[in-house]
Amino acid sequence: MPDYTDSELLELFRTAENKHYAFNLLVRKYREKIYYFVRRMVVSHDDADDVVQNIFIKVWNNLDSFREDSRFFTWLYRIAVNESLSFLKNRQLRSWLSLSSPEASMVRAMQDDNYFDGTEIQKRLREAIIRLPRKQKAVFNMRYYDELSYDRMSEILGTSVGALKASYHFAVKKIEQSVTGI
Amino acid sequence: MKPKNNISEQTSENDFLSPLPESAKTEANGYKVPDGYFDSLGSRITDRIILEENKAFKKSQIPVFRKPALWAPLLATSIVAVLLVFVIPAKKTATIPATDEWNEINMAYDASYAQEVLFTESNSMDFELENAVISLSESNTSKGINEITDDEITDYLKDQELDLDMLTYK
Numbered sequence: 001m002p003d004y005t006d007s008e009l010l011e012l013f014r015t016a017e018n019k020h021y022a023f024n025l026l027v028r029k030y031r032e033k034i035y036y037f038v039r040r041m042v043v044s045h046d047d048a049d050d051v052v053q054n055i056f057i058k059v060w061n062n063l064d065s066f067r068e069d070s071r072f073f074t075w076l077y078r079i080a081v082n083e084s085l086s087f088l089k090n091r092q093l094r095s096w097l098s099l100s101s102p103e104a105s106m107v108r109a110m111q112d113d114n115y116f117d118g119t120e121i122q123k124r125l126r127e128a129i130i131r132l133p134r135k136q137k138a139v140f141n142m143r144y145y146d147e148l149s150y151d152r153m154s155e156i157l158g159t160s161v162g163a164l165k166a167s168y169h170f171a172v173k174k175i176e177q178s179v180t181g182i
Numbered sequence: 183m184k185p186k187n188n189i190s191e192q193t194s195e196n197d198f199l200s201p202l203p204e205s206a207k208t209e210a211n212g213y214k215v216p217d218g219y220f221d222s223l224g225s226r227i228t229d230r231i232i233l234e235e236n237k238a239f240k241k242s243q244i245p246v247f248r249k250p251a252l253w254a255p256l257l258a259t260s261i262v263a264v265l266l267v268f269v270i271p272a273k274k275t276a277t278i279p280a281t282d283e284w285n286e287i288n289m290a291y292d293a294s295y296a297q298e299v300l301f302t303e304s305n306s307m308d309f310e311l312e313n314a315v316i317s318l319s320e321s322n323t324s325k326g327i328n329e330i331t332d333d334e335i336t337d338y339l340k341d342q343e344l345d346l347d348m349l350t351y352k
Contacts, residue, residue, distance in 0.1 A: 020228065027224045035220070039213050049219075056227045057234070118212015126212070 006072040013063055023063070027056055030073070033146070034080050040141045041084040042091075043130060044109045055083050070155060077148075078156045081138050088134045106130045121179070128178035132171055139164055140171040 004012070004025060012022035034055060039048040058079050066075055095105055107130060110116070118126065129137055138157070142148045143164075150161045157164070 024224045024228070027227060031220055031223050035215070035223075036213065045213075045215060052223070053227055053230060057231055060227075060231050115214040115216065116212050117214055122212040 007068070010063070010066070010068065010072060023060055026059070026072075030076060031056075034076065037077075037080055037141060037146060038084050040126075040129065040145060041137060042087055043106050043126070044113060045115045047087065047109075051083050051087050055080050058083070074152065074155050077142075081142075081156060085134050085138060088137075092134075103131050124179050125175065128175040131178065132174060136167050136171045136174075139167045140175070143168050144172075 006026075009022050009026050009029070012018045013026070015022075031052070035048060035052050038051045038055070039045065042048050042051060055076075059076060066072070091105070095101060107127060110126060110130065116123075116126075129140060132140060135157075139153065142153050142156070143150075148156070150164050153159075153164050154161045159167075
């Protein structure tokens with residue numbers, strides 16, 4: 001795959017004959033990063049697959065109107081966060097109807113997950129993350145796993161840096177308690 | 183390490199995340215994907231995009247009469263208009279029965295009332311008959327000039343060559 005920058009890929013996308021080619025290159029460039037972010041949010045592979053496809057379809061539909069006021073990755077990440085959060089919100093609504101907590105159904109999905117071969121500490125960490133509130137989960141994953149700066153996170157989530165720091169702090173405290181069993 | 187009391191001081195840190203080992207922090211985090219998943223992801227997304235675009239195109243090609251959302255409200259409005267203008271006013275006049283029908287209805291429920299109605303009707307018929315007789319007699323008296331006189335009878339008998347004496351009662 002040729003090593004294009006985001007700007008070059010966007011320029012290529014805007015020419016009608018190269019639109020599909022440029023889009024495929026964008027998908028190849030970001031598919032793993034986006035997939036693992038989504039997977040950490042929704043846990044099951046099948047759900048992650050659905051959400052990732054929806055994310056890239058949204059990118060296809062809206063890329064023409066993307067004006068490069070922000071970096072492409074920030075824009076893409078914002079779509080990924082929003083799609084993941086709305087998926088979790090819908091699942092929470094469904095779980096109210098089925099009278100079981102969304103966390104319990106996610107833990108069940110995690111236990112039945114054939115596509116996981118992590119260590120014991122990774123399992124405990126994953127279970128602790130599942131129990132976090134939706135937005136706190138997103139903040140924790142972005143900061144801890146993807147190592148995004150608070151400024152970038154603030155740009156993506158539209159939340160102040162201070163609020164993000166507080167959110168991350170509380171998430172870490174909860175995970176510490178959960179992992180160490182305090 | 184000195185603990186930080188202020189969250190805003192923790193800007194560059196995962197340093198307060200000490201219980202979580204760095205080994206747990208990989209991109210995949212223990213998650214696996216089916217074989218060849220990422221290789222086929224691009225083409226599956228492209229397939230879905232093409233499918234959705236075809237659907238959108240087909241939707242735009244459906245003629246108006248196949249879209250009930252467009253013509254159904256119009257049809258419903260027309261039906262209501264027709265009902266309001268023609269059917270409901272006609273029904274209103276038809277629901278008020280004529281007097282005779284009322285009588286029949288009442289008769290059906292009340293026998294004494296029925297007799298009363300019959301009596302009233304017969305009385306009114308008698309009254310009409312009486313009026314007719316009176317008017318006839320009045321008309322006869324008013325036509326006194328047309329009465330036959332004795333002279334006219336005599337002339338008639340003369341013409342018929344009858345014996346007046348035979349007719350005269352003495």
